[in-house]
Amino acid sequence: AQSVAQPEDQVNVAEGNPLTVKCTYSVSGNPYLFWYVQYPNRGLQFLLKYITGDNLVKGSYGFEAEFNKSQTSFHLKKPSALVSDSALYFCAVRDALYNFNKFYFGSGTKLNVKP
Amino acid sequence: NAGVTQTPKFQVLKTGQSMTLQCAQDMNHEYMSWYRQDPGMGLRLIHYSVGAGITDQGEVPNGYNVSRSTTEDFPLRLLSAAPSQTSVYFCASTIRAPQGRETQYFGPGTRLLVL
Numbered sequence: 001a002q003s004v005a006q007p008e009d010q011v012n013v014a015e016g017n018p019l020t021v022k023c024t025y026s027v028s029g030n031p032y033l034f035w036y037v038q039y040p041n042r043g044l045q046f047l048l049k050y051i052t053g054d055n056l057v058k059g060s061y062g063f064e065a066e067f068n069k070s071q072t073s074f075h076l077k078k079p080s081a082l083v084s085d086s087a088l089y090f091c092a093v094r095d096a097l098y099n100f101n102k103f104y105f106g107s108g109t110k111l112n113v114k115p
Numbered sequence: 116n117a118g119v120t121q122t123p124k125f126q127v128l129k130t131g132q133s134m135t136l137q138c139a140q141d142m143n144h145e146y147m148s149w150y151r152q153d154p155g156m157g158l159r160l161i162h163y164s165v166g167a168g169i170t171d172q173g174e175v176p177n178g179y180n181v182s183r184s185t186t187e188d189f190p191l192r193l194l195s196a197a198p199s200q201t202s203v204y205f206c207a208s209t210i211r212a213p214q215g216r217e218t219q220y221f222g223p224g225t226r227l228l229v230l
Binding site: 036043045049092105 | 119148150155156157158159160163173174205207217218219220221222223224
């Protein structure tokens, strides 16, 4: 079965510091991995995705994510956090082999960036 | 393009009432999905469609019906609303792309309260 785990409900960082939001996954085949961001009272916005190739994926707003197959992880990172990065972040996975329109989302991590 | 649109933005229902949540996209996307978002549970897939006339169940389909008579529209029906269906509902669409390079685009959501 496909699943995604985001072990932290909330992450607090100071502005200017690096941030990491953790995600681990479980799929039966090769994973397609995604990060989305949700601002209050808004829908989800796509940040980045890993399909194949380079393990370090760069996305929108200066975010990047590192795919680690051995640890089945896809952590979201940013070298220098901004207050405006404060939002809810979701990791998602889609099985490359089956159910190509079935995305499985993690429970979300609230990122708080303090001035 | 308007992207993915959802109506209504907010709805209050009484237990046992029925209603339809509307979703439309003008991007000619083949795939469309409905999710519900509940605190601490992330997004859970209700139903999805891979094209006009084709629908399938997601993780939490009970209590919901869908149909896909056109590429553009994917309404979600609650036949007899229950308080457990109080949630925020998101519609998403995806274009089919090679090697799984699909990206989901989300609507702004519908907040549903069932009393």
